[in-house]
Amino acid sequence: MAGRPEILFPLFSALTELEGVGPKTAKHFEQLGIEKPRDLLMTLPQSGIDRAVKASVQDAVLPDVITVEVEIGMHVPPRSRGRPYHVHVRDEKLEFRLVFFHARGDYLQKQLPSGQRRVVSGKVEMFDGQAQMVHPDYMLPVDRASEIPAFEPVYPLTHGITQRMFYKAAHSALERVPELDEWIDLGQKKKAGWPSWAEAIRAAHNPKSLADITATDPARERLAYDELFAHQLTLGLARATVRAKPGVSSKATGRHQSRVLAALPYALTGAQTRAIAEIATDMEAPVRMNRLLQGDVGSGKTLVAFMALLAAVEAGGQGVMMAPTEILARQHHESLVPLARDAGVVLELLTGRDKGAERTSKLKALAEGEIHVLVGTHAVFQEDVQFQDLRLAVVDEQHRFGVNQRFELGAKGKAVDVLVMTATPIPRSLALAQYGDMDVSVLDEKPPGRKPITTATVSTKRIDEVVAKLRGVIAEGRQAYWVCPLVEESELSDKTAAEDRFKRLRAALGEGAVGLVHGQMPPAEKDAAMASFVAGETSVLVATTVIEVGVNVPNATIMVIERAEGFGLAQLHQLRGRVGRGDAASTCLLLFQEPLSETARRRLSIMRETEDGFRISEEDLAIRGAGDLIGTAQSGLPRFRIADLERQTALMAVAQSDARKLLWDDPALETSRGRAARVLLWLMEQDRAIRLISIG
Numbered sequence: 001m002a003g004r005p006e007i008l009f010p011l012f013s014a015l016t017e018l019e020g021v022g023p024k025t026a027k028h029f030e031q032l033g034i035e036k037p038r039d040l041l042m043t044l045p046q047s048g049i050d051r052a053v054k055a056s057v058q059d060a061v062l063p064d065v066i067t068v069e070v071e072i073g074m075h076v077p078p079r080s081r082g083r084p085y086h087v088h089v090r091d092e093k094l095e096f097r098l099v100f101f102h103a104r105g106d107y108l109q110k111q112l113p114s115g116q117r118r119v120v121s122g123k124v125e126m127f128d129g130q131a132q133m134v135h136p137d138y139m140l141p142v143d144r145a146s147e148i149p150a151f152e153p154v155y156p157l158t159h160g161i162t163q164r165m166f167y168k169a170a171h172s173a174l175e176r177v178p179e180l181d182e183w184i185d186l187g188q189k190k191k192a193g194w195p196s197w198a199e200a201i202r203a204a205h206n207p208k209s210l211a212d213i214t215a216t217d218p219a220r221e222r223l224a225y226d227e228l229f230a231h232q233l234t235l236g237l238a239r240a241t242v243r244a245k246p247g248v249s250s251k252a253t254g255r256h257q258s259r260v261l262a263a264l265p266y267a268l269t270g271a272q273t274r275a276i277a278e279i280a281t282d283m284e285a286p287v288r289m290n291r292l293l294q295g296d297v298g299s300g301k302t303l304v305a306f307m308a309l310l311a312a313v314e315a316g317g318q319g320v321m322m323a324p325t326e327i328l329a330r331q332h333h334e335s336l337v338p339l340a341r342d343a344g345v346v347l348e349l350l351t352g353r354d355k356g357a358e359r360t361s362k363l364k365a366l367a368e369g370e371i372h373v374l375v376g377t378h379a380v381f382q383e384d385v386q387f388q389d390l391r392l393a394v395v396d397e398q399h400r401f402g403v404n405q406r407f408e409l410g411a412k413g414k415a416v417d418v419l420v421m422t423a424t425p426i427p428r429s430l431a432l433a434q435y436g437d438m439d440v441s442v443l444d445e446k447p448p449g450r451k452p453i454t455t456a457t458v459s460t461k462r463i464d465e466v467v468a469k470l471r472g473v474i475a476e477g478r479q480a481y482w483v484c485p486l487v488e489e490s491e492l493s494d495k496t497a498a499e500d501r502f503k504r505l506r507a508a509l510g511e512g513a514v515g516l517v518h519g520q521m522p523p524a525e526k527d528a529a530m531a532s533f534v535a536g537e538t539s540v541l542v543a544t545t546v547i548e549v550g551v552n553v554p555n556a557t558i559m560v561i562e563r564a565e566g567f568g569l570a571q572l573h574q575l576r577g578r579v580g581r582g583d584a585a586s587t588c589l590l591l592f593q594e595p596l597s598e599t600a601r602r603r604l605s606i607m608r609e610t611e612d613g614f615r616i617s618e619e620d621l622a623i624r625g626a627g628d629l630i631g632t633a634q635s636g637l638p639r640f641r642i643a644d645l646e647r648q649t650a651l652m653a654v655a656q657s658d659a660r661k662l663l664w665d666d667p668a669l670e671t672s673r674g675r676a677a678r679v680l681l682w683l684m685e686q687d688r689a690i691r692l693i694s695i696g
């Protein structure tokens, strides 16, 4: 597609072409992210003011914006400088005052001649026991009262932009709205009762009542859908592009897998079996796999990923698993060692700490195919790391990765299958927005036999009781985590808090019983501290949030989180997931400092109520909002102007299936609906998608 369709030109012109918008105003509009008429049109009123004419101010609950017909009475100019100018007026039932500061008397005399009737509209409030309207928004002769909109839209403002300016500019932009061919499936449009795009945009800027401003208003809903649909089309095109690149068909023979399965002391869960099969199908197909494995902590993702890695090996190739941190890479490696032994494959670890001759020999073995599965940190993607035949890359815990980064990963040229694992359950709407270009396998079933974790909230005033409980736990031969507060100011203070707690617990529980890890420690010390906890040499591990993800010590049955009110829900859930991994009953103690804020109280009570990561993520979304949940900028999650991810989940799901269906029927977007959809992509500035079609 050559360039932006001409029909959209008027919407992409300079803002200054609009009525009443000069260069200065245009600059102010930029503060709102508005640079062209299209942006203005996509910035909808947030609320509205009812300016329908009322009989009298007397019937209103003040303060409120009121429109009434009045008879003008006496003018009372200010008695001294700096005092306001008053005009007495009387509506059907009540006498009140219009108030003006820094007023010009002659102007007001002309506008409001005593004895005449006017319609005035503005905010009325009580002052000194009298109703008054300060600086009316409208003052018109009765025969011009219709110039006051019965319902006036209220736009988001910024310095230098008034409601009137915004309204005028938006209405000038509305005159440029072209009739566009329909891109929405006609069945869907009819079922939802949606207007056309042009009708919708006009209606959205001309609300008739508050109902027209709610997200469920058909015009608004349609405009939200357009945004979501465009986003899903982009993801769908990305997905199609990845899939169109020839991939390698890796067919599992079961040779290694069956040996692992035979040696497992447990049976796979249904969800694991399903996920393994879905992955196998993808890997066997001659297209590139781009799949997300989503599962709560403890749902058994590691085993699923390992079976996929074995499939790559069975097909004669190699696999790599990448973790975000050194600790996690080591843990993955450790937990895979026995599985690799059972399977009869060669497993190796490569991190940034490999240096010199050892590293060289690992790289050599890798290039010659003597290492089958490599586990590591980002180090595995360094340039000199060459595989003989890499078939599968497993990327762990990449929920902080956005769509854009995955695009880059896919663009590395190699036709490797990609499996992304995330332990952070995210609400469905966000999953669709963030991972809509991927296929998703969900482990929604926990391995059987897990005891529920008892969660309790305890005031820090009772910290001594908590320490006493720890003593009992240690006596039983069990272990505990003690997570120290997040300290806002710096990592250094995190360290101080952890060291302080470490000293106190050692004094209370015995020198050798307590270990310490924090982010500031030299890596070797950190590893040593982790290792002695894993080996059971230390009973209590005092830690900052470095233990947040992945760490697995089944014998640990207590998780103490100090100043839990300072943590986010997702983090609390991740931390709690460190216990309850063995067969003994586990407890999570959330220590809090009073007084609790309302949201902190809500977070802690959700933690007490449920262990379901998906439910927790939905609640988190409700408390925090979509942008916050993943960090919009980082996540690559688009910033929607109209759509609301929290409240329009169902709409997102419809948009995804509709986008995928359109691309299935019309992959190059060449039919008339396909061409309409191209216009939508231009309208929604989905440059990336546009590039994909241009290339493809």
Ligand code: ADP
Binding pocket: 266, 267, 268, 269, 272, 295, 296, 297, 298, 299, 300, 301, 302, 303, 423, 447, 448, 552, 581
């Ligand atoms: P995740 O990575 O999803 O948090 P893990 O893969 O670390 O979960 O698994 C948690 C624990 O559950 C591990 O000790 C693992 O050996 C065990 N496990 C995995 N699958 C099963 C299963 N089907 N039945 C019983 N235990 C399992």
Ligand code: MG
Binding pocket: 301, 302, 550
């Ligand atoms: Mg794991």
